[in-house]
Amino acid sequence: MPVEKKKVLVIGGGFGGVFAAKKLASGKDRFDVELINNNNYFVFQPLLPEVAAATIHSSDAVAPLRLLLRGIQIRQAEVMGVDFDKKTVTVVQGFRRVPVDLPYDELIIALGMSVDLKRFPGLPEHALTMKSLSDAHRLRTHVISCLEMADVAKEPDLKRELLTFVVVGAGFTGVETVAEVNDLIHRALKYYPNIKHEEIKVYLIEYANRILPTFPADLAEYATKRLRMQGIEVKTGIGTKSATSTAVELANGSVIPTRTIVATIGNGPHRLVESLNLGMQWGRIKTDRFMRVLGHDGIWAVGDAALIPLVEQPAEDPMHYAPQTAQFAVREGRQLADNLIAKVKGEELKPFAYTSKGSLASLGMSKAVAEVYGIKVSGFLAWLLWRGFYLSFLPGFATKVRVLVNWILNVFVPPNIALVQSAMPGTRYIHYRKGDKVLEPGMLIDGFYTVVKGELKLTIDNLETEEHFERTFGPGEHFGERVLLKSSLRTGLVVAREDSIVLWISQRDFMRFARAFPFLDTYFKDYIDRTFGPDMIFAPGSAERSHEIEPTH
């Protein structure tokens, strides 16, 4: 008589979820396994800095989940919620946004953690992160954009901002990112005749007193020295305070003008995990040593999202729990699968136990640091070890070949600086520090600005007619609505009179909205007449254009 199969749902396709699902697939006669993830691919996180540096193609740092997990149902969908009583997971997928309830017998939560920068005003809006493939791709694009603009920039201040790059957080990701990005920039400079190497400033900012906290002190010191030799300014023992679109402010009050801030700090719980009302600590789900979520039968947690004790009586000490590394997540996933199989068979579960086999970090320029089975290696040998290890770990023969070919080619050819940009968002929040210029005379206005917090002042001086106009804007007040009437007018001077936040809406989206929605159109026409007068000439050299291509009505 066939045993009735248990339905196992895995939510999250990182290291923990994938390795749990993979091992469960071997017990196919007992389990019906489905993995739900918001992307259809697995991200090989340790290679993201190489994607940012254009050393490897973005698609070679990921593997389709359907390739890794043959025979397991993969569902690309967004998880909306879990009903522990009904034992269902609600997902939304595709074009038709009809929620679907998926029943489960056993649920594995493997959602990892999210980036949480809320403690640092302006950082959520202005920092790039290094968590997902899009993040890495965006960083590469952004860095190359800065070089493109700096090459033709006339104003020295702007050029300096464009050529200053700040990475916040000197853990594993921060160090590899700063090293790889620094390499990319210096190697790319041969294409940018108007930029000199000495104009490049790259900072690594770390709150703790040393970089690479998980490495032995002497390796971290070696790494610091190498990074400095490559021209990177390593600043330890300094926290980060806030950011705007043109600067980052450190805890000691110093301000670094820059257009590039990469934040590799700030871990917070995944939005969904937070909403589940499970026992949590340090943003992670409390489990027992078998990875069962405390107080819930049939619910398991694994990977970064889980707080798995390594000892019988853990104290309030992170060292008593499994660390949040890929190495641990892989073993946790496998052990969890074994425990689930044991549970179904009525056998005894095994507590999770594992000791790190070592760490590796690339430092750019064919150098790395490594500690493997207690042996410390640094320099070129460590770098070869690093490459070999990741190559062996990469899923799929084709990916291995492509990555190897790229690594070899990279020795001989300059980096690929083709700038494949993704679409700009229609709205964004922008932070300004008191005194910052929001718009300068002569700029073409490209959107509609609504003040969320703070106060800004507009001044328009028409040198020809000697007209003078000024106005201040507080929360709920707005400027740029003239794009409605004359698209892309040149602006006056807008300065932040205090620390401020503004909601920016792109010209295209704002105009579409205002045109489609008569109420808004009327409001703005009245508003402009009332505020500026119907006949006012707005600053010298007003330019008009109409780039928008509207639909065929």
Add this chain to the structure above:
Amino acid sequence: MPVEKKKVLVIGGGFGGVFAAKKLASGKDRFDVELINNNNYFVFQPLLPEVAAATIHSSDAVAPLRLLLRGIQIRQAEVMGVDFDKKTVTVVQGFRRVPVDLPYDELIIALGMSVDLKRFPGLPEHALTMKSLSDAHRLRTHVISCLEMADVAKEPDLKRELLTFVVVGAGFTGVETVAEVNDLIHRALKYYPNIKHEEIKVYLIEYANRILPTFPADLAEYATKRLRMQGIEVKTGIGTKSATSTAVELANGSVIPTRTIVATIGNGPHRLVESLNLGMQWGRIKTDRFMRVLGHDGIWAVGDAALIPLVEQPAEDPMHYAPQTAQFAVREGRQLADNLIAKVKGEELKPFAYTSKGSLASLGMSKAVAEVYGIKVSGFLAWLLWRGFYLSFLPGFATKVRVLVNWILNVFVPPNIALVQSAMPGTRYIHYRKGDKVLEPGMLIDGFYTVVKGELKLTIDNLETEEHFERTFGPGEHFGERVLLKSSLRTGLVVAREDSIVLWISQRDFMRFARAFPFLDTYFKDYIDRTFGPDMIFAPGSAERSHEIEPTH
């Protein structure tokens, strides 16, 4: 005594502009050449279908302009206008949108042509195009998304729409695209256990009576047969009429339900070219046989943007002018550079003259058709020729190696289905045909809808309370504003009562706007009270959630 250098501006970085600039660079002592393009790379157009099919990486179908054109100033910027009297080009670049005027002595217009689908209602909004690298990438992403959704789709109608793919236009690009996409889909199916090969429908729709008009008739016939053998439905002699998000309508009245329409038809002048008030015909700039723009000294045009006569007294016959192919653009660019050099030296200019050396088109599945120096080849040999030719043409040793490696790997490994999606736009126009369902009960509403044209009807039936609510919406009226109060409510039924167009604004962007802008917030709260009443229960099973992460104020 050094000669004063002439400033030559090239606007546009396609085949014509790049090859003109490259040849001019050899006369470096006489010219100061600057090329302006909106991307910092050159697109190798003939490989775009391979990018769409995931056969090669997107970055291998492009080459950085700075790599191709060493020693020439490259400026990544948007050209806003040209002042022929002042001899300046106005550009806007970078974060600071201050327009910059660049003076020139000689100007080369090499802007190509744009896609213009205005004649086909709904096509501009709902068709994918194949002009740029992003287009190719978007098509690949879209096709794989459809497979992902079809694999878990429950409704047969939806599954059929998702698995139907329509390519409009059977020129060179259309034929290669339909063949490559068809290959991609069938090769990817091994990963999608719930989709059978016979469920896939791929159409190629052509207005003319045969495909590949530039090829000899027997080769076109061979190509048609090959495409049909691969399961593609080739329909010739049928025009395309209109499109919505769920169907394409043909001129004979038949409607093909589909979520994927690729338009390779519809050439129109570049926006900037159109605004220059030059003599135009068929959307192209009239030049003399030396590629000088008629009636303007120091202005040249090249490539697809230019209408270059091949004979002394051209009639109203496109055959009397240089065709719009890469092959011709390359020769035009070189000849233009020679003529410019001759002009400066006071030598005689040469009229443009060139005869095509042949054509190549890939048909997928290692088959192609080719005509080279009058010799016709088809099948595998033609395909090898095709690959060899493009490989030889690809710029840069590294790119050649990478593309070759990928082509070889492709024989052995299935296509990469990792779905790296780009951000969704904040607003878009959606076309509906009379009777189309816009929203269905149970869907989560994800945005704010304003009617631009037509009429829609909302019906909400609450089965529990037996409440019934209905309303019609005309131009300027809107629905979905309830997302303001309760995010992601389930909806009632909304049906188009006539052919309609709606402006959709994403929930995120709409809510940011409404929150920041008190006037709008008030309006909508009043509106909802007035329209639905304060106590109305909106359909069974209303779900709430709040996914939005707002900035740290």
